[in-house]
Amino acid sequence: MTAEDYINGHVILIDKPLDWTSFQVVNKLRWIIKEKYGIKKIKVGHAGTLDPLATGLLIICTGKFTKKIEEYQGQEKEYTGIITLGATTPSYDLETNFDQEFDHSKVTEEMVNEAVLGFIGDIEQRPPVFSALKKDGKRLYEYAREGKKVEIPTRTVHISEFEITGFSKPDIHFRVVCSKGTYIRTLAHDLGKAVGSGSHLSKLRRTRIGEFKVENALSIEDFEAGITS
Template sequence: MNAEDYLNGEILLIDKPLHWTSFQAVNKLKYLLINKVGLPKKFKIGHAGTLDPLASGLLLVCTGKFTKRITELQGQAKEYTGTFYIGATTPSYDLETEIDETFPTSHINESLIHETVKQFLGEINQKPPVFSAIKKDGVRLYEHARAGETVEIASRKTTIHEFEITRIALPEIDFRVVCSKGTYIRSLAYDFGKAMDSGSHLTSLRRTKIGDYDVNKAIEVNDFEDSLVSNL
């Protein structure tokens, strides 16, 4: 692909590495396209749906005229795989923060786990995690949380299209979920543990699909850089 292709519009399927922010991934691509392909410094580039630093997987990055498609792409269903840790919670609902409470797990068996899954299929009410970028009174929730401030978070409707358990090795449970825009898998982890009269937090997360786009066809940032070098 040449500079004109990127300006006319491309959707890049990027496999975001663990610990990178989505912003860092886009910035790296922007740097490469400016310096390796010769795109103008103010060319348009953006992603269609944030992935947390502690999540890996599919990031759709739109360039040029295709940045107009970001809203449409953000609205598509997303598929995730990952792991819940049963019996403990964290304030962030994942590994960003330390365990703050532990819960009994001796009553939890495969039957209870599979029955609990059914409670979360279809349209559900979900509260976003306090450690999230949603704004309350003009301030992001994670800023309130880090300042030790308690804020009331309104629940929102979201849809779980598919939810299956792929491995049970307590305290770990592996899962696959297909969900609508705006679903927080960290909140699903927390609520899932609560529904079993226990606790839970997310210990790994990978986004595998956005609509028909599949992570199996995605490229890692370093490989994208290598492909640009080989095309020079």
């Protein structure tokens, strides 16, 4: 690869590590490319945010390919992860502390598999208050951190596949294929309600965006080693 290649446009598949924000990954790759080639300025962006507690596929676009970001964001996505029964959190994942505990002793695998059927197809979903969506020019998580309540409208999303791949109470292992704009944290929260218990998302990994797969992605370290060698 040359500096011109990155400026003309390139797609980099990164396996985002735990605890990194998508923005931090973009900044790191921009810095690596600029340092290697002595470029003063280059556009770098990502196609679809992953929460810090999620790992997996992040599509990074450079140069002129940043114009393709919206196209990539609109593609179908696949995730795997773990939904844990027995407690809820305000963020629907482990970013915030438990706010309520529930008895999940009566929840069976059959109940979960039956409930999952109700989430396949077009569904109405309410985004979590701890999200980067904007309302009146302000991100929802800013309202949440200030303790302010805001009315969040539901949105229609499409779930084409929702499969339970393992059940070891309190953990429900899953795989889901969904449209752009789907919040897996909300799906985890709503599944708990559907089986008469609270739940939260305890692990999430994005494995595919359209035809791009995580098995073809590089770690940040491998990308840096490859570009500087």
